[in-house]
Amino acid sequence: MDRDQMRASESDRQVVMERLRQAVEEGRLDVAEYQDRVDAAMLARTYSELDVLLSDLQALSPPGFADGPVEPTRMMPPSLSKANQQLREGQEPAARKWRIVGVAVAIAIAAALVLFLVAPELLLWAAIAVLVILVLFVVAAFAGLF
Structure with missing residues (x-):
């Protein structure tokens, strides 16, 4: 057959x-x-x-493709990809940012200590104000405002 x-x-x-x-x-x-x-x-x-x-879809090689001998690929030297380089470069400013945050916290603590020594009741009012703001944020979150 x-x-x-x-x-x-x-x-x-x-x-x-x-x-x-x-x-x-x-x-x-x-x-x-x-x-x-x-x-x-x-x-x-x-x-x-x-x-x-x-029948009209025979496997053809792409235009300009020669059926010549295939050369082996050369060894590539080990290097970082662009994404890895950007990640490594991005780490350095992050360390600087944390250093700035640490200095700001140290200044805030020093200012709070001076304020406590000069006028302790003022520090108490500031603490109450911070607590009121936190309570308002919690209420707003439960209300679904953000």
Whole structure:
């Protein structure tokens, strides 16, 4: 029996549909033509019916691609990718930022101590004001304002 007259299996149909999907990705078929050919592949009974669906989609090498000898790749020196370099460069300002925060906290503590020594009741009023603001934030959060 001739191959063209032999009945195709489900796996043969799947191979053809995969090749059609690749043709769409390569831009050789549009979506409507792809759908028509997939429908025909699902209904195909023989190899000749499947061969017709792929006859104009032979595997060609891309334009300008020569089938010359393939050269081995050269060894690349180990280096950091651009993303890793940016991450490493980004760490240095972060350390400086924490240093600034530490200095600001030290100044705030020193100011609070001086304020406590000069006018302790003023520090008490500042603490009450901070607590009131925190309570207002909690109430606003429960109310769903932010």
